[in-house]
Amino acid sequence: MAKDTKNLVGKPITFKILRYDPDKDTKPYYKTYQITLERGMTVLDGLMHIKENQDSTLAYRKSCRMGICGSCAMYINGLPRLACQTQISELNSPVVVVAPLPNYPILRDVVPDLDPLFIKHQNIKPYIIREDKAELEKPTGEFSQTPEELERYIQFSYCIKCGACLAACPTVSTSDLFIGPQAGAQAYRYIADTRDDGFNERLQVLDDKYGVWRCHFPGACSEACPKGVDPAFAIQLLKREIVARRFGFKSAPKPAPLAPKPEKAERRPGIPEAPAPTVGQ
Amino acid sequence: MKESTKWFLFIIAGALIVFLLGIHIVIMHFDDLLYNLGVGDKDVLSYESVVHRSKIFAHVVVYILLLGAALYHGLYGFRSLLSELPLGRGLENALSIIITIAGVVLFVYGAHAIIIGYIS
Ligand code: SF4
Ligand code: FES
Numbered sequence: 001m002a003k004d005t006k007n008l009v010g011k012p013i014t015f016k017i018l019r020y021d022p023d024k025d026t027k028p029y030y031k032t033y034q035i036t037l038e039r040g041m042t043v044l045d046g047l048m049h050i051k052e053n054q055d056s057t058l059a060y061r062k063s064c065r066m067g068i069c070g071s072c073a074m075y076i077n078g079l080p081r082l083a084c085q086t087q088i089s090e091l092n093s094p095v096v097v098v099a100p101l102p103n104y105p106i107l108r109d110v111v112p113d114l115d116p117l118f119i120k121h122q123n124i125k126p127y128i129i130r131e132d133k134a135e136l137e138k139p140t141g142e143f144s145q146t147p148e149e150l151e152r153y154i155q156f157s158y159c160i161k162c163g164a165c166l167a168a169c170p171t172v173s174t175s176d177l178f179i180g181p182q183a184g185a186q187a188y189r190y191i192a193d194t195r196d197d198g199f200n201e202r203l204q205v206l207d208d209k210y211g212v213w214r215c216h217f218p219g220a221c222s223e224a225c226p227k228g229v230d231p232a233f234a235i236q237l238l239k240r241e242i243v244a245r246r247f248g249f250k251s252a253p254k255p256a257p258l259a260p261k262p263e264k265a266e267r268r269p270g271i272p273e274a275p276a277p278t279v280g281q
Numbered sequence: 282m283k284e285s286t287k288w289f290l291f292i293i294a295g296a297l298i299v300f301l302l303g304i305h306i307v308i309m310h311f312d313d314l315l316y317n318l319g320v321g322d323k324d325v326l327s328y329e330s331v332v333h334r335s336k337i338f339a340h341v342v343v344y345i346l347l348l349g350a351a352l353y354h355g356l357y358g359f360r361s362l363l364s365e366l367p368l369g370r371g372l373e374n375a376l377s378i379i380i381t382i383a384g385v386v387l388f389v390y391g392a393h394a395i396i397i398g399y400i401s
Pocket of ligand 1: 070158159160161162163164165166181182185224225226227228229230231
């Protein structure tokens with residue numbers, strides 16, 4: 001890899017970018033640009049260079065530039081990737097082909113319409129659901145959870161909603177009704193959370209022909225995920241959980257209670273009071 | 282029927298096939314061994330042997346169960362394969378109904394043959 005980097009630095013790189021302006025164009029087309037590769041340059045750096053120096057009409061989406069916000073997922077040289085985390089040198093090609101994520105409508109150029117992702121995400125109720133709503137609205141303490149219990153879902157909570165998994169999923173490409181890997185992973189993230197009691201509320205969406213059972217485990221989502229979330233695994237765990245609970249192999253666990261308040265604990269000097277809660281105000 | 286019930290039945294049918302097919306393989310392909318142990322027919326493919334087996338109640342139960350499990354498991358898998366096609370909800374539902382009807386018809390036809398062999 002280091003050798004290739006050395007070979008390409010200072011050399012011309014061709015960017016082949018899919019362009020599409022719904023107000024002007026009848027269909028998308030590719031436009032090429034040339035830039036000189038600098039050491040450490042990412043695909044996003046390349047796009048920004050083109051926008052600043054060659055073509056200000058180029059549209060792309062980005063924010064954090066450090067793999068946190070999930071805005072910059074694109075289809076780069078045949079794979080869904082985060083543009084800000086993809087070094088041009090690691091593509092090992094003097095040609096960088098950039099297109100919007102597949103399986104989404106195009107808003108403009110390489111900007112996909114992520115509505116399908118967020119609608120599916122919303123459908124699985126991605127938040128803690130409990131009977132004791134008063135406690136959720138006006139917390140009086142913390143729900144207890146051991147580090148081992150946290151381990152059960154922590155990897156799935158690293159999702160940054162970039163949408164790369166849906167772009168990679170062959171099942172999403174055959175049916176936009178399928179809940180998809182991101183929502184599946186998030187459903188499991190909450191169901192496996194000991195503080196949550198929303199299994200039954202999510203069941204209707206999950207235990208459906210277009211829910212978890214539609215996944216035939218190609219695993220492309222987990223391959224594409226830039227955060228190591230492994231949504232394919234989460235969906236298999238959901239299948240097991242649904243069958244175990246529906247057929248009586250496992251009873252519904254009671255949601256975690258409030259952890260007892262620490263006794264005889266004193267505030268360290270100099271630590272200010274926590275701000276007043278804003279939820280439910 | 283909930284999708285998880287269908288999937289669970291698919292898994293149960295798979296396990297049942299392994300078990301029942303095991304019985305079938307032992308009877309039909311380990312016939313020399315069974316004969317030497319004194320519990321089987323000498324020539325399992327002879328007319329007399331086939332007729333003899335078809336009159337055994339346990340045989341009827343095993344083969345009707347195997348027929349049902351194999352049809353359910355196979356057709357569920359076939360439906361899953363077809364669901365990879367971009368058909369849309371309406372066509373998918375229609376295909377599910379056609380596959381279900383085909384399964385029931387094949388089951389009735391196969392079970393009828395087994396039962397006729399038993400009672401005739
Ligand atoms: S699961 Fe991974 S690929 Fe899918 S949206 Fe979350 S971070 Fe992106
Ligand atoms: S710009 Fe935020 S993840 Fe790439």
